Amino acid sequence: MSRFVLSGTPWPLPLALSLLVSSTSSERWRGAVGEAARLLAPGWDDDSYISDLGTLALVLHLRAQDDRLPQKVPVQEILATLAPVDAAGEPEFVQESWELLRQTGEAPPIAGQVEEGAGQVWLVQRDLGDRYLGGDMDELHGPGPSAFQSATARLRALLADLDEERREALYVVPVPSGSVQVQAAGGVKVITTGSVMAMRCTHKGCPAEGGTVIVDGMRARYVCPDGHTSSPRTLAPAHARWALRHVGHDPASSGRLLVDGLFHVPQVSESPRMELSANVWLRQQQRGSKADPEVLRRLDAAADEFDRW
Ligand SMILES: [Zn+2]
Structure with missing residues (x-):
């Protein structure tokens, strides 16, 4: 959180x-x-x-x-x-x-x-x-x-x-239930303008990637496919909610959401309103980059490696 x-x-x-x-x-x-x-x-x-x-x-x-x-x-x-x-x-x-x-x-x-x-x-x-x-x-x-x-x-x-x-005379404003669970089939990625990093389980010995992001009020949590829950410092509630726009959902959604592909969430250090197109790798993909996929894969891996430091 x-x-x-x-x-x-x-x-x-x-x-x-x-x-x-x-x-x-x-x-x-x-x-x-x-x-x-x-x-x-x-x-x-x-x-x-x-x-x-x-x-x-x-x-x-x-x-x-x-x-x-x-x-x-x-x-x-x-x-x-x-x-x-x-x-x-x-x-x-x-x-x-x-x-x-x-x-x-x-x-x-x-x-x-x-x-x-x-x-x-x-x-x-x-x-x-x-x-x-x-x-x-x-x-x-x-x-x-x-x-x-x-x-x-x-x-x-x-x-x-x-x-x-x-x-x-003022209209009543509906108050949302407060919690949304986002399960991404392709996994969860934390991005900055220069990196893409897979969200991984921090539970000792657990190699799991993918899983579910839960945003509940001021808290954001990550649950790996094996059920371990953590509150990664890279994950923030406003960032995760705003990122829902990019997978076709209302940022104020509540309940359980299934995402077909990847769920990209800007890292907490970035502006919560950071657009996905600000990330160099995602921008290349969006533009249909002619770069060798193997090169992009290595860049991606390098960014991952860098972010682990
Ligand atoms: Zn785990």
């Missing part, structure tokens, strides 16, 4: 929703994400930020109570929650939200075991609250603003003119 799933790249609303909700998400979180989508859908376009959607969902999740659904949290209360900031300019509701997540069991049960134990809402909040995003991790530089800072400012502007009457 990779961090910073929610930053940077703007996504279509259904894809953004599929990354925010997992198959095990609580009704409270699903309701909060759905209501956030309903409030932001009228203005959502190609440049909209998934961080706005995630931030608003966290506020609604925090302010909903057992007897009050996220849809019933007043706009004025949302705006009042977004406003206060601490000395670093970070919104104060985030600390309150961490407390709630500890109470609701979203926090990882053992500190440090985030990859296995954390719930979806925890992962969303950690991603949006990371203040080292975009930095070079140089210790000489202190932490910068988190994604929350710009998201709260945008949300306050976006919601400023919304009253309860106009809110009532």
